[in-house]
Amino acid sequence: MPEYGPQPVERQLPTQEARDLLALVRELVQREIRPRAAEEEASGHFPRDVFALLSRSGLLGLPYSEEFGGGNQPYEVYLQVVEELAAARLTVGLGTSVHTLACHGLAVFGSKQQRTDHLPAMLGGGTLGAYCLSEPASGSDAASLRTRARQDGEDWVLDGTKAWITHGGVADFYTVLARTGDEGPRGISAFLVPGGADGLSAAPPERKMGMNGSPTAQLHFDGVRVSDARRIGEEGQGLTVALSALESGRLGIAACAVGLAQAALDESLAYMQGREQFGRPLTDFQGLRFMLADMATQIEAGRALYLSAARLRDAGRPFSREAAMAKLFCTDAAMRVTTDAVQLLGGYGYTTDFPVERYMREAKVLQIVEGTNQIQRMVIARQLAGPENRRRP
Template sequence: MTPAPGPLPTRPTPDAGETRALMELVRRLAEREIRPVADEEEAAGRFPRETFRTLSELGLLGLPYQSEHGGGDQPYEVYLQVLEELAAARLTVGLGVSVHSLACHALARHGTKEQRAEHLSAMLGGGLLGAYCLSEPTAGSDAADLRTRAVRDGDDWVITGTKAWITHGGIADFHTVLARTGGPGARGITAFLVPRDVPGLQAAAPERKMGLNGSPTAQLHFDGVRVPDDRRLGEEGQGFRIALDALDGGRLGIAACAVGLARAALDEAVAFVTDRRQFGRPVSDFQGVRFALADAATAVEAGRALYLEAARRYDAGEPVSRHAAMAKLFCTDAAMRVTTDAVQLMGGYGYTADFPAERYMREAKMLQIVEGTNQIQRVVISRHLIGPPERD
C-alpha cells in the first residue's frame, strides 16, 4: 500500500481580512466562554469537552489542513496565532488543539488518498478528539527506543505494549500510535491509526500533575489490540520519520501556547501592580517593578516573533527543525521566567489560588518538558550548528 502524496508542503499566504475575522472570532470565544471558567474548571480537574465540540463546529480543530477534508486551509502562521489566543485564555484548550493537530498530521501528510477520504474529515471537523502516542515509560527523550510492538497477523496488526504521558489519554476518540514492527532503532518503527473502542485498549488512571489538571494525561495499555492493515500510515519502518516530521509542527504549537501563557501572566501582573498601592503610591511606580514588566513584555514579543518566523519558513516548505527547536526552547523558557516574575511581583497574593498567577507558573513548567525537553531542543540546535558529537 503505497501512500499517495499528502498535502503540498507549501501553504497559502495569509489573507489579512480573513485573518482579522478569524482572530476576532477566536478572541470572542476565548473571552466569553473559555477564560471566565478557566480557574474553576482547572481547580476541579474538568476537561472542557463541550468547548472542543464548539471548536470543531467552528472549524478551529483543522485550521492548518486542507479544506477538501474538512480543514481550514490556513497557513501555520495563522494557526499558531490562534493557539496563542486560546492558550492565553486557558492552556488546557490551547494545548489540546495543538495535540489534536499533531495527532492528525500522520494521516493528513502520509496517509493514502483512500485513508484520508475515509477518516480525515471526521478527525478535523466531526467533533472527534485525537491523541499522539509516541512516548513510553522507558522511551521519552530517546523516542527511537520504544518497545510497543506491532506484529503482522494476516491482514491485521496486533499491537502490544504501553504508551506513557499521553495527553487526552482515556478520552481521545482516535490515536496515532508508533509501534515497533522491525528490528531495533528508528528504522523498525511504523505508524498506525487506532480508534478508541478497539478491544484490548485500556487507559490507566490519569497522572496526578503539578498543573494542567483539566487536561488528562495517562498511560495507554495495548493488550493485543488488533487493527487492519488499512490503518497503517505510511510504509513499514517509516514511522519514526513520520513522527519527527510531525514534531516540528508540534514544537511550534507549544511555542505559541507558551507565548499565550506568558502574555496572560504579564496581563495579570500589570493589572495587579497598577491597582495595588504601597508606601502611598501604586506598586507600578517603583522602578524595579517597571523593569521586570519591561523584561516580561520584551520576552513575549520576542517569543512571538521567533515562532512566527519559524511558521513562515514552515509555510514556505523550508526545513524548519532548527527553528522549531529554537522557538520551543526560547518561548517555553520565557514563559517560565515571566510566570515566575508575575508571582513575585504580586507577592503573597500571587502565591494564592485566589489569583491565576500561581496556576500559570505551574503550567509553564510543563511546557519546558513536552514535545521534547528543552535539553533535547538544545541538542537539536547544536547538531544543526556543528554536527553530532564524536562517539568514544
C-alpha cells in the first residue's frame, strides 16, 4: 500500500525561537516517531526511548521555568508541539501531556526547595511522570477517593489503589492524591512518590480498544512511605492542586485531539487524490468533497478554540470554562473526523493497512480522559448558569 505523509499545518507562532522549535519537532517526528507508529501500536510496544529523546531535546518541560530546566515557552507554543506529536502518534502526544500534568503540582504549588530538588530531573533529566487521581470507584467524583496517607513521624504512609494510570508501572515518579483528613474535598493532600518506592506495584496493563503502546494500569500502594518533604502544597490542599493541573491538562487533550483529527484528514485526502472510481479521482465527487470540507472546518475551529484558551492562560486570566469548551469540542470533533475518515476510505478504512481505523479507536479515549465530556458540559454550564451567575431580583 502507498504511504502518504500528512501536510504541514501553517502556524502563526509568536517568536522565531518558537518557529525553530516547531521545525525541530517536525524533523524529530519524521525521523523517530511516525515511521514506527503503526508497527509499535500493533505490537503494544511502549516507546520509552522516544520519551528519553524528547527529554534530551528539551520537549518534556516546555511550559515550565528555565530556572529549573524548563523551556519557558508559552502554553500557546507548547500545545502546538503536543499537536504535532499527537498527529504522528497519539501515544507520544498524550504521554507528553500526561508528563506535563504530573509536573504541574510541584512546579506551581511546590516550595522553592522542592522545585530545586526535583524539577530539573522531571523536566529534562530523562525521567517520565504519571498522575494518580482516579480510583476503581472514584472517577468523575474525584473528591470521594479512598487512598489514604497517614502521618508517621516525619513520613507519610500511603495505602490504596489508583486506577486508569497512564504510564502506570513505567513512570519514574507519580503525583498522587490521597486522603489525609476527614471525608470531603478538604481532606485530600498531594504527594510526589518515586516510581521505585517500596510497597508500590502495578497491575498488568489494561487491555484497551486503542493506544496499545501506552500502558494504562492500576497502581497498588501497600505501606508506601514518603517523607513530608514530598508533600506538595499544604496539607488538605490536594484537590486544589489536582484541579489546577487538570485545567491545563484539558488543553493538552484538546491539542492531542486536533492533532489526531488532522492526521485522519491528511490520510483521507491523500487516499482520495490517489484513488479513482468511474474514471475520476474521488476528490472530484461533490458529496465526498463536502465531507472533507466539514472535517477541515471542525479541525480549524478546534485549533482556534484551544489556542484562544491557551492565550488566556498565558495572560494570567481565568481559562477554566474555555479549557472545558476546548476539551469538549476538540475531542468530539476528533471522534467525528476519524469516523468520517474510515468512511471515506471505504473497505480499506476498515483494515489495518491504513491508519484511520487506529485513529478512530484512539479518538474515543480522548472523550473520556481528564474529565469526561459530560463533566466538561457540567463545568461550562455551572459557569454560565450557576448560583453565582443568577440575576437577583
